[in-house]
Amino acid sequence: MSATTPSHAAGSKQPALWLALAVALALSFAVDGPVMALVKPLHDSRVPDLIHATIRWLGTGYVQIPVAVIMIAAGALWSVRLKRAGGWALLAFIISGAAVNILKLLVHRARPYTPDPRPDTWLGYVHNSAFQSFPSAESATTFAVAFTLMGWYPALRWPLTVIALCVGVGRVLVGGHHPSDVMAGAILGVVVARLVSSWANRPRREATNVSA
Secondary structure (H helix, E strand, O other): OOOOOEEEEEOOHHHHHHHHHHHHHHHHHHHHHHHHHHHHHHHHHHHHHHHHOHHHHOHHHHHHHHHHHHHHHHHHHHHHHHHHHHHHHHHHHHHHHHHHHHHHHOOOOOOOOOHHHHHHOOOHHHOOHHOOOOHHHHHHHHHHHHHHHHHOHHHHHHHHEEEEHHHHHHHHHHOOOOOOHHHHHHHHHHHHHHHHHHHHHHHHHHHHHHHO
Protein backbone atom coordinates (compact mmCIF):
# COMPACT_ATOMS: atom_id res chain seq x y z
CA MET A 1 0.00 0.00 0.00
CA SER A 2 1.23 3.49 -0.83
CA ALA A 3 1.77 5.76 2.16
CA THR A 4 -0.62 8.28 0.62
CA THR A 5 -3.45 5.97 -0.43
CA PRO A 6 -5.66 3.55 1.49
CA SER A 7 -5.72 -0.17 0.94
CA HIS A 8 -8.93 -1.75 -0.36
CA ALA A 9 -10.45 -5.21 -0.47
CA ALA A 10 -10.41 -7.22 -3.65
CA GLY A 11 -13.35 -6.50 -5.92
CA SER A 12 -14.31 -10.16 -6.10
CA LYS A 13 -15.30 -10.07 -2.42
CA GLN A 14 -17.69 -7.15 -2.76
CA PRO A 15 -20.88 -8.97 -3.94
CA ALA A 16 -20.64 -11.38 -1.01
CA LEU A 17 -20.15 -8.48 1.41
CA TRP A 18 -23.19 -6.56 0.20
CA LEU A 19 -25.32 -9.71 0.15
CA ALA A 20 -24.33 -10.50 3.73
CA LEU A 21 -25.15 -6.96 4.83
CA ALA A 22 -28.54 -7.06 3.09
CA VAL A 23 -29.41 -10.36 4.78
CA ALA A 24 -28.29 -8.99 8.15
CA LEU A 25 -30.51 -5.93 7.71
CA ALA A 26 -33.53 -8.07 6.83
CA LEU A 27 -32.94 -10.31 9.86
CA SER A 28 -32.51 -7.32 12.15
CA PHE A 29 -36.08 -6.17 11.41
CA ALA A 30 -37.30 -9.62 12.45
CA VAL A 31 -35.63 -9.41 15.86
CA ASP A 32 -36.49 -5.78 16.67
CA GLY A 33 -39.41 -6.64 18.94
CA PRO A 34 -37.83 -9.49 20.93
CA VAL A 35 -34.53 -7.65 21.41
CA MET A 36 -36.16 -4.45 22.62
CA ALA A 37 -38.35 -6.43 25.03
CA LEU A 38 -35.25 -8.20 26.32
CA VAL A 39 -33.25 -5.02 27.01
CA LYS A 40 -36.11 -2.96 28.45
CA PRO A 41 -35.46 -4.07 32.05
CA LEU A 42 -31.99 -2.53 31.78
CA HIS A 43 -33.60 0.90 31.89
CA ASP A 44 -34.15 0.45 35.62
CA SER A 45 -30.43 -0.12 36.13
CA ARG A 46 -27.36 2.08 35.84
CA VAL A 47 -26.43 0.59 32.47
CA PRO A 48 -27.95 3.40 30.34
CA ASP A 49 -26.21 6.08 32.40
CA LEU A 50 -22.90 4.24 32.13
CA ILE A 51 -23.24 3.89 28.34
CA HIS A 52 -24.22 7.53 27.89
CA ALA A 53 -21.21 8.61 29.93
CA THR A 54 -18.71 6.43 28.08
CA ILE A 55 -19.44 4.48 24.90
CA ARG A 56 -21.92 6.88 23.36
CA TRP A 57 -19.38 9.69 23.28
CA LEU A 58 -17.25 7.64 20.89
CA GLY A 59 -20.12 7.71 18.39
CA THR A 60 -20.66 11.46 18.38
CA GLY A 61 -19.16 14.38 16.53
CA TYR A 62 -17.87 15.67 19.85
CA VAL A 63 -15.21 12.95 19.64
CA GLN A 64 -15.00 12.00 15.97
CA ILE A 65 -14.56 15.52 14.58
CA PRO A 66 -11.78 16.54 17.01
CA VAL A 67 -9.98 13.24 16.40
CA ALA A 68 -10.06 13.83 12.64
CA VAL A 69 -8.92 17.44 13.04
CA ILE A 70 -6.07 16.40 15.35
CA MET A 71 -4.98 13.79 12.80
CA ILE A 72 -4.96 16.42 10.07
CA ALA A 73 -2.99 18.89 12.19
CA ALA A 74 -0.49 16.31 13.40
CA GLY A 75 -0.15 14.89 9.90
CA ALA A 76 0.63 18.34 8.52
CA LEU A 77 3.69 18.35 10.75
CA TRP A 78 4.82 14.72 10.66
CA SER A 79 2.99 12.42 8.27
CA VAL A 80 1.22 12.81 4.93
CA ARG A 81 -0.52 9.50 5.52
CA LEU A 82 -1.92 10.65 8.89
CA LYS A 83 -3.04 13.95 7.39
CA ARG A 84 -4.86 12.32 4.49
CA ALA A 85 -6.43 9.66 6.71
CA GLY A 86 -7.82 12.35 9.01
CA GLY A 87 -9.10 14.40 6.09
CA TRP A 88 -10.90 11.50 4.45
CA ALA A 89 -12.29 10.36 7.81
CA LEU A 90 -13.69 13.84 8.37
CA LEU A 91 -15.30 13.78 4.93
CA ALA A 92 -16.79 10.36 5.69
CA PHE A 93 -18.27 11.75 8.91
CA ILE A 94 -19.83 14.71 7.09
CA ILE A 95 -21.31 12.65 4.25
CA SER A 96 -22.68 9.89 6.48
CA GLY A 97 -24.08 12.40 8.95
CA ALA A 98 -25.86 14.37 6.23
CA ALA A 99 -27.22 11.23 4.55
CA VAL A 100 -28.51 9.68 7.76
CA ASN A 101 -30.33 12.82 8.83
CA ILE A 102 -32.07 13.09 5.48
CA LEU A 103 -33.19 9.47 5.79
CA LYS A 104 -34.45 10.10 9.33
CA LEU A 105 -36.77 12.82 8.08
CA LEU A 106 -37.99 10.73 5.14
CA VAL A 107 -38.70 7.59 7.20
CA HIS A 108 -39.64 9.25 10.55
CA ARG A 109 -39.72 5.96 12.44
CA ALA A 110 -40.66 6.10 16.12
CA ARG A 111 -37.94 5.32 18.63
CA PRO A 112 -38.42 2.33 20.90
CA TYR A 113 -40.75 2.94 23.85
CA THR A 114 -41.64 6.50 22.80
CA PRO A 115 -44.93 7.66 24.36
CA ASP A 116 -45.27 10.63 22.02
CA PRO A 117 -48.21 10.67 19.58
CA ARG A 118 -47.35 10.94 15.90
CA PRO A 119 -47.19 14.56 14.67
CA ASP A 120 -49.97 15.80 12.42
CA THR A 121 -47.63 17.33 9.85
CA TRP A 122 -44.28 16.57 8.27
CA LEU A 123 -42.78 19.61 9.99
CA GLY A 124 -43.83 18.04 13.26
CA TYR A 125 -41.54 15.10 12.52
CA VAL A 126 -38.69 17.49 11.75
CA HIS A 127 -38.84 18.98 15.23
CA ASN A 128 -39.53 15.74 17.13
CA SER A 129 -36.49 13.50 17.56
CA ALA A 130 -38.74 10.78 18.99
CA PHE A 131 -39.62 9.99 15.37
CA GLN A 132 -36.10 10.07 13.96
CA SER A 133 -35.02 6.55 14.87
CA PHE A 134 -34.12 5.11 11.45
CA PRO A 135 -31.23 4.89 10.75
CA SER A 136 -28.94 5.36 13.75
CA ALA A 137 -26.77 8.42 13.20
CA GLU A 138 -24.13 7.34 15.71
CA SER A 139 -23.80 3.96 14.00
CA ALA A 140 -23.60 5.53 10.54
CA THR A 141 -20.88 8.05 11.34
CA THR A 142 -18.88 5.65 13.52
CA PHE A 143 -18.82 2.88 10.91
CA ALA A 144 -18.04 5.43 8.18
CA VAL A 145 -15.09 6.86 10.09
CA ALA A 146 -13.88 3.47 11.35
CA PHE A 147 -13.96 1.76 7.95
CA THR A 148 -12.32 4.75 6.30
CA LEU A 149 -9.47 4.67 8.80
CA MET A 150 -9.12 0.91 8.35
CA GLY A 151 -8.09 1.53 4.77
CA TRP A 152 -5.20 3.69 5.92
CA TYR A 153 -4.26 1.64 8.97
CA PRO A 154 -5.20 -2.03 8.41
CA ALA A 155 -3.49 -3.04 11.65
CA LEU A 156 -6.21 -1.13 13.53
CA ARG A 157 -9.01 -3.06 11.82
CA TRP A 158 -10.10 -5.02 14.90
CA PRO A 159 -9.94 -2.20 17.48
CA LEU A 160 -11.90 0.08 15.14
CA THR A 161 -14.46 -2.65 14.48
CA VAL A 162 -14.92 -3.25 18.21
CA ILE A 163 -15.46 0.47 18.83
CA ALA A 164 -18.05 0.70 16.06
CA LEU A 165 -19.89 -2.40 17.31
CA CYS A 166 -19.90 -1.12 20.89
CA VAL A 167 -21.41 2.18 19.78
CA GLY A 168 -24.14 0.39 17.83
CA VAL A 169 -24.96 -2.11 20.58
CA GLY A 170 -24.96 0.71 23.11
CA ARG A 171 -27.69 2.54 21.21
CA VAL A 172 -29.91 -0.54 21.47
CA LEU A 173 -29.15 -1.13 25.16
CA VAL A 174 -30.17 2.41 26.12
CA GLY A 175 -33.37 2.16 24.09
CA GLY A 176 -32.36 4.85 21.64
CA HIS A 177 -32.68 2.65 18.55
CA HIS A 178 -34.04 -0.63 17.27
CA PRO A 179 -31.47 -3.22 16.09
CA SER A 180 -32.54 -2.55 12.49
CA ASP A 181 -31.83 1.17 12.97
CA VAL A 182 -28.30 0.32 14.03
CA MET A 183 -27.80 -2.19 11.23
CA ALA A 184 -29.05 0.29 8.62
CA GLY A 185 -26.76 2.97 10.02
CA ALA A 186 -23.81 0.58 9.96
CA ILE A 187 -24.47 -0.37 6.34
CA LEU A 188 -24.77 3.28 5.37
CA GLY A 189 -21.47 3.96 7.10
CA VAL A 190 -19.73 1.11 5.28
CA VAL A 191 -21.11 2.35 1.94
CA VAL A 192 -19.85 5.87 2.62
CA ALA A 193 -16.44 4.54 3.69
CA ARG A 194 -16.15 2.53 0.47
CA LEU A 195 -17.12 5.60 -1.56
CA VAL A 196 -14.62 7.84 0.22
CA SER A 197 -11.87 5.22 -0.11
CA SER A 198 -12.52 4.98 -3.84
CA TRP A 199 -12.09 8.75 -4.14
CA ALA A 200 -8.85 8.58 -2.15
CA ASN A 201 -7.57 5.85 -4.47
CA ARG A 202 -8.48 7.70 -7.66
CA PRO A 203 -5.06 9.40 -8.16
CA ARG A 204 -3.32 6.01 -7.92
CA ARG A 205 -5.72 4.45 -10.44
CA GLU A 206 -5.28 7.35 -12.83
CA ALA A 207 -1.48 7.13 -12.53
CA THR A 208 -1.66 3.40 -13.23
CA ASN A 209 -3.78 3.97 -16.32
CA VAL A 210 -1.41 6.63 -17.63
CA SER A 211 1.67 4.42 -17.16
CA ALA A 212 -0.01 1.37 -18.69
